[in-house]
Structure formats: C-alpha cells, structure tokens
Amino acid sequence: MTDNSETTYLLAIETSGIASGVYVSRNKELLGQVTLYQKNIHSRRLSLSVQQLLQHLDLSLKDLQAIILSAGPGSFTGLRIGYSLAKGLAHASNLRILEIPTLDVWAYQVGQTGLPILSYIDAHREEIFFSCYEREQDRLKQTSDYRIIPLLNLPQMITGKTLISGGNLQMFREKFRNVLGNHAIFPQVCSRQAEGWALLALGYEKFKAGDFSQIENCEPLYLRSFKGVM
Amino acid sequence: MILGVETSCDETSAAVISPRKVYSNIISSQAVHVDFGGVVPELASRAHVRKIIPIVNEALVEANVRLSDIKGLAVTHGPGLVGALLVGLNYVKGLALALNIPLVGVNHIEGHIYANFLEGKSIPFPFICLVVSGGHTQIVLVRDHLEYRILGETRDDAVGEAFDKVAKILGLPYPGGPQIDQLAAQGNPDFIEFPRALLKSGQFDFSYSGLKTAVLNKINEMGEEQCRFSLNDICASFQKAAVEVLVKKTIEAARSFQVRHITLAGGVAANSLLRRWMTEDAAAYHLNVIFPPQKYCTDNAAMIARAGLEYLRRNGGNNLDLNVFPSLRLPEYQKDTND
Incomplete structure (x- = not known):
C-alpha cells in the first residue's frame, strides 16, 4: 500500500529488555506499535505482534523497505529472539536490516536538554553497559565506546553534571546518586524501555545513509564475551 | 518440498526434502565446544545466530530450489538447549510469516525416529525404537505414524x-563416543567386569551414572x-x-509387546558393537533389525x-505462538487394554 516511491516503511523490533516491542513507521512518522511487558513472552508473541500490527495497518512485508533491530546490549536471549525472527523475515522477503545499538536509543529519547548524557543498561553483578554522548548542534555525538563497567568505577568517567537514561531507573536512581552524587541528573519521565519512536528515528537516519547490515552474519551487540571466547 | x-x-542444520528424497542435508558442527570438552549453551546459541542463514542458503543451493519453492517448514522445538532452540524456531517463524506457508514444531526424538523414514523408506508398524544419543536413552513403542509410547528411559x-x-x-x-568405539575394537571386553545397572529389573528403564562412577573408581x-597401558x-x-x-x-521389550521390528535412532546408533550385538541377538529371536543410514543417526x-x-x-x-520446550517429551497415545 505504498503511497509513492519516495515513501519509506520501516519495521522496528525491540527485545533487549522487558519489552517485546514491534513498531512501524512511514518515513519519520510512527504509524503503529505493539508493546508487551510480560516476562518470557518474546518467543511466543513477537511474530504474532508483527503479523497483527501489519494487518492493522493494511500493510504487508512487501511494503517494507527494511527491518530495524534494537541491537543490544541487553538480554542475550531476548536479543537473539528479535534477531532470529528478523533474519527469517528478511531472508524470505529480501528485506535489509539496520542495527541500532540500544544505548543510542536510550540516549536519543532524552536528548533534548543539552546536558551530556550517559545511557546505561543493567549488566547485573553491579555492572552496567554504558555509553556517553554530547549534543553537537542538532545531533547527539557519542563520546565513548559501548562498554561494560562496575558502577563503582563510574566517577572516573563522569566528572560533571550528566543526564542518566536507562532501564529500571527506579532501582538505579539511588545507585547512581551514591556513586556520582549530584552529578547525576535524571529525566522527568522514566521510560520502561528503549522507545520505539526513538528506535525508528535512528533507524530512518541509518536507512537514509544506506548503512545496512549483512543479514547473513549480523548478531547482537553482546558486549560481554563468554569465558573469553567470542 | x-x-x-x-x-x-x-549443530546448525538445514535440509530440503520431499517424501521420497533428501535433496540436501547440511550440518554444521560448532568446533568452539571442543576446547571446553562439552557443549557451552551460550556459545551454541551465539553460533546458531551467525550460521542459520548461511546453512539454510547452502541447503537451498544444494537442492537447487529457492525459498519460494518451499511449501512447509519443520523446526525442532524441544527437547534441547533453550537458547539454541529459540534461534531456530524464531527464524522459521519469520520465514513462515513472510512466505505465508505452514510451520510445524517437531520433537527432536521424534525426528530421530523418523530418520528411518527418509528417502522413501519405511518400517512396518508397530516397531520398537531404541533412541540413544548424548541427551536421550529411551525405548519407544511406535504403534503407527506419530503414535508413541515410552516403555523405558534413563533415570539419570x-x-x-x-x-x-x-x-x-x-x-x-x-x-x-566414536573414540571409545575405535579403541575398544583393539581391547579385551572382559578385562574388567563393570556393573550392568537395572539389567535384571524386569523393566525397561536405564541408569548410567553408576557405570561412569565405576569407571572413574577403577x-x-x-x-x-x-x-594408559x-x-x-x-x-x-x-x-x-x-x-x-x-x-x-530392547530385545526384551520387542518380545514382551510382541513386536517383530526393531530400529535404532540417535548418535549412539552409530556404535559398531551396538549394531553387531543387536543384529545377533535379534536374529536369535527371529526379530528384524533396521538401522538408519549412519549419516542420519547424528543430529540433522x-x-x-x-x-x-x-x-x-x-x-x-x-500457530505462530508455538514455543520451545527444553524438556519436551514425546507425545504418548492413550494406553488401552490392548497395549
């Protein structure tokens, strides 16, 4: 149901955390979304969410130009479910894949304030996956790698007021306060997840730049090696 | 197809088949586990994500077909490693949704039993199947297509x-397994009398943890x-x-249930002593033993x-909401008085 050849329909999948999310955009505009917050539901519901969302929007996979994946880090199993489904969809429909690091999404969704941003994802064992960003004109510029760090070591990285964005902030707020004191600034509204609209916006930019992934061998950004073997 | x-x-594996023919059966074993002396689940899952499309593509190329020629999809949904199963199942769901064709979840043990039906072959029903692999030891009575009864299985x-x-x-x-098989061919099988657990129990269950400990103690x-000597x-x-x-x-099970045909399934079905001994004992009781081809014994x-x-x-x-079950059991038919 494409309106004209300039229209870009994108499907985004977010499974890095508690949310099982599927989103569709037309150009920069969010057309629809299905987001479920139940444990262990990704495998059963994700493909159904894709099917039903497309049906509701009167779209088919053939109308899409690419699939955007929230690439992690995060839940290894959740990420693999998203990747595996996307690989099957893309393989059979000749769709391209765009990978967006989930830490970029967390940063983007709070990126209007002008403060430096630290986005994080719980890595358990008192560690976080994180990345740092600064505003440069109308864009966010990444100022660190994607890394894993013990929370206690954060003061080495953060030396001024920084906006913190990430999952489960209710629990993490106190931890950040403890290690960063009043350098830690929190957004007024806490998201439960890396937001679909932000994932789609970053995916659209990447689509315009033609920065596609290889569907054959792309894999989640695990960031944590396993027993030293990757 | x-x-x-x-x-x-x-093992990441993909195959294209019809009822009478195996057009391709690509199996990629993950070498990474050799260094650990066993399968590391997280590494297995990661490797499946990287390999799934290349292996499916290889299977399509060898079969000389395209995805659009495929009319149905079958995927293992248990038993097995949960993370590993999830990769295959969700990839196949993606294919099913995109191609608008049916998908079906298959029990891995059931797959081993059906290795006997590849390439147009079949076994007369009912038959006894001994399923022996790294994860399973079961004696199954197969009454008809997709109708099973587990007569016995390992307790450990x-x-x-x-x-x-x-x-x-x-x-x-x-x-x-293959190493032991090879070395055993040059050795004296009566050198040490290791225990035969539950041999005379009159039931069809097995136990192998005691044997392992006995070897360790010895x-x-x-x-x-x-x-070394x-x-x-x-x-x-x-x-x-x-x-x-x-x-x-297995022989006892066939005789008790008055079944004339026996077949083997799973990786250990490739063991040379098992094949030889089963053939000899079955012949003594006029039972028919059928072995699946060696290449279909291991996971594929x-x-x-x-x-x-x-x-x-x-x-x-x-339906698309099919899930994985790491401890999935064979679906058993309702037992009735004739069994």
Missing part, C-alpha cells in the same frame, strides 16, 4: 553422555601408567557394559523435516 531446521544443541545420564564423560576421564578428545585404583581394554569393557543393557532390554535437519511432513499431512501446521 519441506525445509527442516534443527538447532537444538551444537544418557548413554551417549556416559560415553562422553568416560572419554573425558580417559583424556580422549570430545566427542568421545581408573583411580589402577593408576595413570597402568591405565590398558586403555583399549578399559574402553572395550566399558562399552560392553553400556551396550549389553541396551541390547537386552532432514529427520526433522521428515517428521514434520507427517504432521503437516495429518494435522496441518502450528
């Missing part, structure tokens, strides 16, 4: 697991030098103890596709 996908453990370790663990104790490389008692004999004695229980119980997607084909014929496909 059916596309089968198998990712339940450390699977027989293939015992082979691998004993091989590890003896310092042999992973996977140890090795400690013998000392390193003597053990008698390596072939230890392998032969262990193998004889492990295999004897399998053979005796052709067998999954073959079982899937039977489901698609009879029951149609599953």
Whole structure:
C-alpha cells in the first residue's frame, strides 16, 4: 500500500529488555506499535505482534523497505529472539536490516536538554553497559565506546553534571546518586524501555545513509564475551 | 518440498526434502565446544545466530530450489538447549510469516525416529525404537505414524553422555563416543567386569551414572601408567557394559509387546558393537533389525523435516505462538487394554 516511491516503511523490533516491542513507521512518522511487558513472552508473541500490527495497518512485508533491530546490549536471549525472527523475515522477503545499538536509543529519547548524557543498561553483578554522548548542534555525538563497567568505577568517567537514561531507573536512581552524587541528573519521565519512536528515528537516519547490515552474519551487540571466547 | 531446521544443541542444520528424497542435508558442527570438552549453551546459541542463514542458503543451493519453492517448514522445538532452540524456531517463524506457508514444531526424538523414514523408506508398524544419543536413552513403542509410547528411559545420564564423560576421564578428545568405539575394537571386553545397572529389573528403564562412577573408581585404583597401558581394554569393557543393557532390554521389550521390528535412532546408533550385538541377538529371536543410514543417526535437519511432513499431512501446521520446550517429551497415545 505504498503511497509513492519516495515513501519509506520501516519495521522496528525491540527485545533487549522487558519489552517485546514491534513498531512501524512511514518515513519519520510512527504509524503503529505493539508493546508487551510480560516476562518470557518474546518467543511466543513477537511474530504474532508483527503479523497483527501489519494487518492493522493494511500493510504487508512487501511494503517494507527494511527491518530495524534494537541491537543490544541487553538480554542475550531476548536479543537473539528479535534477531532470529528478523533474519527469517528478511531472508524470505529480501528485506535489509539496520542495527541500532540500544544505548543510542536510550540516549536519543532524552536528548533534548543539552546536558551530556550517559545511557546505561543493567549488566547485573553491579555492572552496567554504558555509553556517553554530547549534543553537537542538532545531533547527539557519542563520546565513548559501548562498554561494560562496575558502577563503582563510574566517577572516573563522569566528572560533571550528566543526564542518566536507562532501564529500571527506579532501582538505579539511588545507585547512581551514591556513586556520582549530584552529578547525576535524571529525566522527568522514566521510560520502561528503549522507545520505539526513538528506535525508528535512528533507524530512518541509518536507512537514509544506506548503512545496512549483512543479514547473513549480523548478531547482537553482546558486549560481554563468554569465558573469553567470542 | 519441506525445509527442516534443527538447532537444538551444537549443530546448525538445514535440509530440503520431499517424501521420497533428501535433496540436501547440511550440518554444521560448532568446533568452539571442543576446547571446553562439552557443549557451552551460550556459545551454541551465539553460533546458531551467525550460521542459520548461511546453512539454510547452502541447503537451498544444494537442492537447487529457492525459498519460494518451499511449501512447509519443520523446526525442532524441544527437547534441547533453550537458547539454541529459540534461534531456530524464531527464524522459521519469520520465514513462515513472510512466505505465508505452514510451520510445524517437531520433537527432536521424534525426528530421530523418523530418520528411518527418509528417502522413501519405511518400517512396518508397530516397531520398537531404541533412541540413544548424548541427551536421550529411551525405548519407544511406535504403534503407527506419530503414535508413541515410552516403555523405558534413563533415570539419570544418557548413554551417549556416559560415553562422553568416560572419554573425558580417559583424556580422549570430545566427542568421545566414536573414540571409545575405535579403541575398544583393539581391547579385551572382559578385562574388567563393570556393573550392568537395572539389567535384571524386569523393566525397561536405564541408569548410567553408576557405570561412569565405576569407571572413574577403577581408573583411580589402577593408576595413570597402568591405565594408559590398558586403555583399549578399559574402553572395550566399558562399552560392553553400556551396550549389553541396551541390547537386552530392547530385545526384551520387542518380545514382551510382541513386536517383530526393531530400529535404532540417535548418535549412539552409530556404535559398531551396538549394531553387531543387536543384529545377533535379534536374529536369535527371529526379530528384524533396521538401522538408519549412519549419516542420519547424528543430529540433522532432514529427520526433522521428515517428521514434520507427517504432521503437516495429518494435522496441518502450528500457530505462530508455538514455543520451545527444553524438556519436551514425546507425545504418548492413550494406553488401552490392548497395549
């Protein structure tokens, strides 16, 4: 149901955390979304969410130009479910894949304030996956790698007021306060997840730049090696 | 034509089959686990994500078909490693949704049983199937297509697991089963009398953890030098103890249930002593033994596709909300007085 050849329909999948999310955009505009917050539901519901969302929007996979994946880090199993489904969809429909690091999404969704941003994802064992960003004109510029760090070591990285964005902030707020004191600034509204609209916006930019992934061998950004073997 | 996908453990496999022909059956074993002496689940899952499309593409190319030629999909949805199963299942869901064709979840054990039905072959019903692999040891009565009754199974370790663990104790490389088989051929099987657990229990259950411990104790008692000197004999004695229980119980099951045909399934079905001994004992009781071709004994997607084909014929496909079940059991039919 494409309106004209300039229209870009994108499907985004977010499974890095508690949310099982599927989103569709037309150009920069969010057309629809299905987001479920139940444990262990990704495998059963994700493909159904894709099917039903497309049906509701009167779209088919053939109308899409690419699939955007929230690439992690995060839940290894959740990420693999998203990747595996996307690989099957893309393989059979000749769709391209765009990978967006989930830490970029967390940063983007709070990126209007002008403060430096630290986005994080719980890595358990008192560690976080994180990345740092600064505003440069109308864009966010990444100022660190994607890394894993013990929370206690954060003061080495953060030396001024920084906006913190990430999952489960209710629990993490106190931890950040403890290690960063009043350098830690929190957004007024806490998201439960890396937001679909932000994932789609970053995916659209990447689509315009033609920065596609290889569907054959792309894999989640695990960031944590396993027993030293990757 | 059916596309089968198998990712339940450390093999990524894809196959294209029809009822009469296996057009391709690509199996990629993950070398990464060799360094750890066993399968590391997280590494297995990661490798499946990287390999799934290349392996499916290889299967399509070898079969000289395109995805659009495929009419149904079969995928292992248990038992197995949960993370590994999830990769195969969700990839196949993506294909099913995009191609608008049915998908069916297949029990991995059922796949092993259906290795006997590949390439147009069949076995007269009813038959007894001894399923022996690294994860399973079961005697199954197969009454008809997709109708099973588990007569007995291991209470602890699977027989293939015992082979691998004993091989590890003896310092042999992973996977140890074929190594032990090879060394045992040069050894004296009566060198040590290892225990035969539950042999005379009158039931069809197995137990292999005691045998493994017995080997460990014996090795400690013998000392390193003597053990190295008698390596072939230890392998032969262990193998004889492990295999004897399998053979005796399978024959006993066939006789008790008045079934004339016996077949083997799973990786340990490739063991040479098991094949020889089963053939000899079955002949003594006028029973017919059928072995699946060696190449379909280990984990592969052709067998999954073959079982899937039977489901698609009879029951149609599953819904997209199909899940994985790491401890999935064979679906058993309702027992009635005739059984």
